Amino acid sequence: xxxxxxxxxxxxTATGQxxxxxxxxxSGDLSVYWYQQSLDQGLQFLIHYYNGExxxxxxxxxxxxxxxxxxxxxxxxxSSLELGDSALYFCAxxxxxDGNTIYFGEGSWLTVV
Amino acid sequence: AQSVTQxxxxxxxxxxxxxxxxxxxxxxxxxxxxxxxxxxxxGLQLLLKYLSGSTLVKSINGFEAEFNKSQTSFHxxxxxxxxxxxxxxxCAVSDKQQGAQKLVFGQGTRLTINP
Numbered sequence: 001x002x003x004x005x006x007x008x009x010x011x012x013t014a015t016g017q018x019x020x021x022x023x024x025x026x027s028g029d030l031s032v033y034w035y036q037q038s039l040d041q042g043l044q045f046l047i048h049y050y051n052g053e054x055x056x057x058x059x060x061x062x063x064x065x066x067x068x069x070x071x072x073x074x075x076x077x078x079s080s081l082e083l084g085d086s087a088l089y090f091c092a093x094x095x096x097x098d099g100n101t102i103y104f105g106e107g108s109w110l111t112v113v
Numbered sequence: 114a115q116s117v118t119q120x121x122x123x124x125x126x127x128x129x130x131x132x133x134x135x136x137x138x139x140x141x142x143x144x145x146x147x148x149x150x151x152x153x154x155x156g157l158q159l160l161l162k163y164l165s166g167s168t169l170v171k172s173i174n175g176f177e178a179e180f181n182k183s184q185t186s187f188h189x190x191x192x193x194x195x196x197x198x199x200x201x202x203x204c205a206v207s208d209k210q211q212g213a214q215k216l217v218f219g220q221g222t223r224l225t226i227n228p
Contacts, residue, residue, distance in 0.1 A: 002156070002158070033216075035216075042218060042219075042220050042221065043157075043203060043205075043216075043218035043221075044218075045215045045216060045217070048215065056215055058215060090156065090157065092157075100145050100162070100164050100207075101147075101159065101162060102216065103159065104149070104156050104157040104158070104159075105156055106155060106156035107156050
């Protein structure tokens with residue numbers, strides 16, 4: 001158990017819908033990262049937040065957005081869902097902004113039908 | 114831009130045999146290197162990491178990896194594998210200078226242990 005908690009573990013939704021994935025980082029970690037794992041793209045970095053502020057963006061679509069709240073939990077919002085958005089979405093956390101080790105949660109499986 | 118190449122998508126080996134999973138990275142700056150393992154239907158777990166110092170790093174379950182700067186490689190090895198090592202293994206690199214931990218992952222190597 002990495003200490004990073006993600007909910008829901010599994011989610012099935014229809015195209016065009018919007019979902020929110022939630023992440024609670026390890027106790028004391030200020031950085032939260034979101035990654036997407038799909039069959040065709042592999043593991044890709046989406047976005048990084050540190051203590052509530054966005055620090056880096058990767059291959060995150062405009063239909064996707066994220067935020068980190070004062071209690072340090074984070075949410076990834078996916079809207080206008082398409083079949084290709086079906087993937088495993090990982091949240092990870094680390095103690096600092098340049099933490100050299102990040103710990104991953106077990107992921108949220110999103111299936112878009 | 115950084116990239117990671119895992120040279121084998123699948124590696125089948127017999128139990129108790131040695132194994133090497135190959136990883137090469139492309140980066141013009143100093144890097145951190147990682148191996149993560151993903152067991153079936155589970156999340157990513159950190160297996161081992163190279164940050165600085167000794168180029169040979171070890172995990173608690175018998176894996177080791179050696180950072181070779183001249184060959185830009187970080188191959189993962191285990192002298193004797195067990196059925197329980199069946200998993201997908203991901204090599205990853207991050208840029209020390211970026212200040213934000215953006216990991217770039219390889220495509221993964223599926224390790225299958227046969228009895």
